Amino acid sequence: MEGWLTFVELKRITKFLDAFCGTVEPSFRNVYFYYDNALKVYATDGCAKLYLNVTKEFLPFNGMAAIPIQYLKGIIRDRNLEDDSLVKLSVDNENILFEIQGMTLNSKIQKINKKEIEINKEFSVITKKKLNVFLNKLDFVSASANEGDIIDIFTHENKLLFGYLSNYYRLNTVYSQIKIQLHREIPFISSRHLVKSLNHLKKDNILELGVDEKNIILKTQGIFIKICSTHPSFSKKLINFEDKFLEKKVINAKELRNVLDKLYVTFHGSNIAYLVFNKKNSYVYKEDNNSKISFKLSYSFDNQYLITIHTRKMRSILSRMSDNLNVYLSPKELIFEDEKNEKKASFSVSEFNIK
Numbered sequence: 001m002e003g004w005l006t007f008v009e010l011k012r013i014t015k016f017l018d019a020f021c022g023t024v025e026p027s028f029r030n031v032y033f034y035y036d037n038a039l040k041v042y043a044t045d046g047c048a049k050l051y052l053n054v055t056k057e058f059l060p061f062n063g064m065a066a067i068p069i070q071y072l073k074g075i076i077r078d079r080n081l082e083d084d085s086l087v088k089l090s091v092d093n094e095n096i097l098f099e100i101q102g103m104t105l106n107s108k109i110q111k112i113n114k115k116e117i118e119i120n121k122e123f124s125v126i127t128k129k130k131l132n133v134f135l136n137k138l139d140f141v142s143a144s145a146n147e148g149d150i151i152d153i154f155t156h157e158n159k160l161l162f163g164y165l166s167n168y169y170r171l172n173t174v175y176s177q178i179k180i181q182l183h184r185e186i187p188f189i190s191s192r193h194l195v196k197s198l199n200h201l202k203k204d205n206i207l208e209l210g211v212d213e214k215n216i217i218l219k220t221q222g223i224f225i226k227i228c229s230t231h232p233s234f235s236k237k238l239i240n241f242e243d244k245f246l247e248k249k250v251i252n253a254k255e256l257r258n259v260l261d262k263l264y265v266t267f268h269g270s271n272i273a274y275l276v277f278n279k280k281n282s283y284v285y286k287e288d289n290n291s292k293i294s295f296k297l298s299y300s301f302d303n304q305y306l307i308t309i310h311t312r313k314m315r316s317i318l319s320r321m322s323d324n325l326n327v328y329l330s331p332k333e334l335i336f337e338d339e340k341n342e343k344k345a346s347f348s349v350s351e352f353n354i355k
């Protein structure tokens with residue numbers, strides 16, 4: 001039993017798997033080749049589970065062949081190979097072999113029941129969008145989160161949103177129109193693995209997003225992914241938009257992003273700084289040991305607001321929003337909203353003074 005891949009196909013698959021499994025837990029750095037009407041690959045990061053089509057040109061075999069991703073990465077490091085070079089895959093009763101221009105990778109086939117990898121692919125489709133839309137929105141809410149955090153996928157006023165809630169700020173973004181009610185949580189680390197791995201695919205691929213009883217489901221050409229999900233254990237305020245704002249203005253965020261870039265490069269330890277908005281002298285300042293640095297901003301507001309910020313996180317957030325932002329200010333809250341009104345970031349106001 002044998003089949004063929006081009007070298008470029010093996011590179012694409014390996015890079016995808018490497019990003020999907022992550023580097024946090026070594027035990028998840030194995031991939032499993034098996035037969036299910038085609039040669040397929042199963043992989044997991046501990047929460048998200050991937051089922052990937054490799055080639056239909058392959059004969060059936062029993063069991064699963066486990067191969068460390070690092071072995072596949074070793075094969076694709078050969079820069080002398082042309083992209084159209086052929087990789088031969090062959091399977092006997094005990095082994096799976098990869099052969100390319102005199103190099104052979106041999107792995108034992110484990111006798112594993114396919115039920116252990118939950119091949120069932122029944123789910124309810126919620127919405128269909130181009131892959132680049134999904135990546136843009138999930139990247140926005142997850143890029144500034146920390147290990148151990150969760151990302152929310154929920155509905156509000158017939159819209160499906162992605163959200164993130166921390167002690168310092170809230171993020172949400174509209175993904176699509178939707179008629180059902182839903183609220184699921186997925187781990188931050190799996191959301192980052194999804195962003196990094198799916199970025200290796202064609203961005204105009206159509207992505208189906210759906211649910212089954214326990215999982216969020218993603219399906220696109222040759223790829224099926226289950227992401228473990230839970231229902232929130234408490235009520236969350238994820239929609240960061242109020243009606244009672246004292247001020248609303250439009251600013252160009254490039255100026256603030258440039259300042260955050262400078263602070264990020266200058267200070268590698270503490271990331272805490274302060275953003276001050278007022279009528280004549282808006283600025284960002286930071287204290288570190290016995291030093292203090294400040295940067296003037298051209299923004300002007302009627303009252304004075306002091307916002308404690310995390311420079312790295314705010315830098316990450318603003319880099320994923322449009323240049324021109326709507327700014328809403330109340331005595332308790334600062335909101336940045338992008339031009340399309342689809343991405344919102346909310347920060348607490350630490351001090352407020354009426355001028």
